[in-house]
Amino acid sequence: MTGGTAGGRSAVRFDLPETDAFTRPYWEAAAAGRLLLRRCRAEGCGAAHHYPREFCPRCWSEDVVWERASGRATLYTWSVVHRNDLPPFGERVPYVAAVVELAEGPRMMTQIVDCPAAGLRIGMALRVAFRDIGPGEATSGAGTDVVIPVFRPEEGAGS
Numbered sequence: 488m489t490g491g492t493a494g495g496r497s498a499v500r501f502d503l504p505e506t507d508a509f510t511r512p513y514w515e516a517a518a519a520g521r522l523l524l525r526r527c528r529a530e531g532c533g534a535a536h537h538y539p540r541e542f543c544p545r546c547w548s549e550d551v552v553w554e555r556a557s558g559r560a561t562l563y564t565w566s567v568v569h570r571n572d573l574p575p576f577g578e579r580v581p582y583v584a585a586v587v588e589l590a591e592g593p594r595m596m597t598q599i600v601d602c603p604a605a606g607l608r609i610g611m612a613l614r615v616a617f618r619d620i621g622p623g624e625a626t627s628g629a630g631t632d633v634v635i636p637v638f639r640p641e642e643g644a645g646s
């Protein structure tokens with residue numbers, strides 16, 4: 488949640504991530520059109536994970552690194568949100584909140600765009616896209632636009 492003032496009234500936004508030194512590479516990559524995840528380098532593990540953590544949730548090793556994801560995913564589950572009173576989500580309804588399974592294995596919460604809800608199917612092929620949600624605050628650099636990963640249906644099997 489980030490707050491500020493706009494026209495003398497509070498302009499609280501609930502869609503801006505709180506970035507810090509650890510997550511900054513993730514958000515900078517998103518701004519450049521790249522999706523990152525973390526991969527464990529411990530012998531015998533190699534698990535990819537998302538959301539970003541400083542340790543492997545499978546083996547607890549701290550030998551994890553950032554890795555560029557392919558951007559491919561399949562739809563695991565979704566819900567159409569028809570009401571959300573938190574700014575600025577109310578202006579966006581209806582929208583599709585979803586969990587996708589990345590080609591690398593981890594599941595990720597996101598939003599599905601450019602597809603009517605009636606066209607959604609479990610297991611459908613998706614491709615990452617990036618949405619500019621506006622200027623961030625002090626933790627992401629005041630005035631720096633925040634870009635978040637969203638997913639849309641993949642165009643053709645060869646894409």
